[in-house]
Amino acid sequence: MGIKYLHSITEIKKEHCYETGGSKPLRVFCSDLNYYVCKYHKDAGFPFHLFNEYIAASFLQIWTLAVPEFAFVQINKTHTLQTAYPHYYFETIGFGSKYMGDFKEVDKLFIETPVIKKDNETGRNSFLRIALFDIWLSNEDRSFNNFNLLYNFKENIFVPIDHASCFNGNNLDKEPYLITHNESILSSPFLNRFFDRNLQTNSNNIRLSIIDEFKINVSRCHDELDNILSETPLSWKADTDFLRDRLFFLFSEQWTKACLDYFTELFFLHLKSQ
Numbered sequence: 001m002g003i004k005y006l007h008s009i010t011e012i013k014k015e016h017c018y019e020t021g022g023s024k025p026l027r028v029f030c031s032d033l034n035y036y037v038c039k040y041h042k043d044a045g046f047p048f049h050l051f052n053e054y055i056a057a058s059f060l061q062i063w064t065l066a067v068p069e070f071a072f073v074q075i076n077k078t079h080t081l082q083t084a085y086p087h088y089y090f091e092t093i094g095f096g097s098k099y100m101g102d103f104k105e106v107d108k109l110f111i112e113t114p115v116i117k118k119d120n121e122t123g124r125n126s127f128l129r130i131a132l133f134d135i136w137l138s139n140e141d142r143s144f145n146n147f148n149l150l151y152n153f154k155e156n157i158f159v160p161i162d163h164a165s166c167f168n169g170n171n172l173d174k175e176p177y178l179i180t181h182n183e184s185i186l187s188s189p190f191l192n193r194f195f196d197r198n199l200q201t202n203s204n205n206i207r208l209s210i211i212d213e214f215k216i217n218v219s220r221c222h223d224e225l226d227n228i229l230s231e232t233p234l235s236w237k238a239d240t241d242f243l244r245d246r247l248f249f250l251f252s253e254q255w256t257k258a259c260l261d262y263f264t265e266l267f268f269l270h271l272k273s274q
Contacts, residue, residue, distance in 0.1 A: 003054075003231050004071040006030040006096065012075075014082040023049065023164055026083060027099055030073055036096030038073045039164065040089045047236055048172055049164040051243070053095045056137055056163030058228045063217045065129055066152060066159045069098040072233050093233050103150035103159055110147075115156060116193040124194040126157040128210050131186045131266075133160070135259045136218070136250065138176050141165035144188035172246050176255065178262050186266040195271060207267055211260055222251045 008028045016027035018037070028038045041047040053070075060067035073096035077087045104110065115123060130149070134142050141162060142148045150159040164170060168177060181187050195203055225247065232238040249255050 004032065005074070005093075005233075006032055006036070006071045007074040008076045008079045011079045011081065012083055017083050023162075026075070026080075028073060028075060028079075028096065030071070030096065032071075035099035035101075036071060036073055037099050037161075038075060038094045038096040040075060040085075040094040041092040042089055046238065047092055048170050050092075050095045051232065051236065051238070052164050052166045052170060052172070053097075053162075054232065055228065055247070056139070056166050057097070058224070059137070059221045060133065060160060062220050062224060063129065063133060065126065065133065066155070066157050067097075068100050068159065068161065071096050071098075093235050097161060100150055100152075100159065103152050106147040106149040106151055106158070108144070110151065111189050111193065115151070115153065116190060118193070118195055120156055120194065122156045123151075123158065124206075125210070127185070127190055127194065128206070128267075129213070130158055130160050131184060132210060132214055132259070132263045134184060135179060135263055135266075136214070136256075137163070137166040138168045138179055139163060139166045140169050140179055140183045142185055143183050144185065147185065147188075149185075172243070176249055178258060181266065181269075184266055186263075186270050191267075191270050203271065207264065211263070214260065215256070218251060218256055 007030065009031050010029045012026050012028055018025050018027070023039050025037045025039050027035050030036050039050060039053060041050060057067050057070045072093050074093045075090040077090050080087070080090060110116070118124075130142075133139075141164070142160070148160065148162040150161060151157075152159055168174065168179075225244065229238070229240050229243055232240070
């Protein structure tokens with residue numbers, strides 16, 4: 001896959017420190033002359049949250065969803081003075097997603113935009129595929145209250161960002177479980193904006209098409225898993241055998257069936273709710 005290794009080349013401006021409720025990423029100007037939204041490692045031990053970002057972005061690429069280009073980014077400590085963050089945050093190489101400044105951040109007001117309508121096939125399909133991806137990876141951090149989505153108006157597609165809370169909130173070392181209804185974007189009003197108030201006759205065909213694609217994509221992710229794990233940065237000191245064992249559940253018949261059944265349940269539940 002050839003993930004790029006980059007480094008910061010200018011001081012990080014104070015206004016480029018994102019005061020989110022979670023990881024507080026930084027917008028960093030990097031050695032390929034592009035800005036990246038970067039996350040870093042605050043604690044000792046293996047950086048599970050960075051690994052989650054990396055594995056999710058890698059799988060999203062395989063799913064051909066519009067995840068921003070990503071790289072491993074070493075932030076120079078001398079470039080962090082304005083952030084007021086401790087230098088040890090940047091001892092470990094971080095994870096960066098290319099900054100997409102021309103994309104619109106999705107929020108509750110975005111629901112009323114004219115692009116969210118039933119004849120927007122590309123927008124609808126990207127929304128449904130991301131919803132199923134989140135169920136599969138137990139992503140608890142994309143919902144009606146926190147979309148973690150951008151929208152590309154040029155191509156009319158949703159762009160997923162921020163996957164540190166996959167595997168039930170960064171708990172890859174614990175047994176997985178399905179996210180709650182409220183933790184799925186299927187519970188947001190977007191779904192009914194993409195369909196008529198009454199169920200369209202083709203809604204089930206759309207669902208089945210998403211499911212067929214899911215099965216193919218999961219198989220492809222399984223085939224690429226060893227390659228993805230082999231590109232984990234050496235400085236993360238990953239226990240590859242442990243990570244492979246813990247990720248095995250994603251490809252089991254029991255888990256994939258549970259995810260598809262749950263996707264179908266939420267799809268029809270919230271499609272009928274209006």
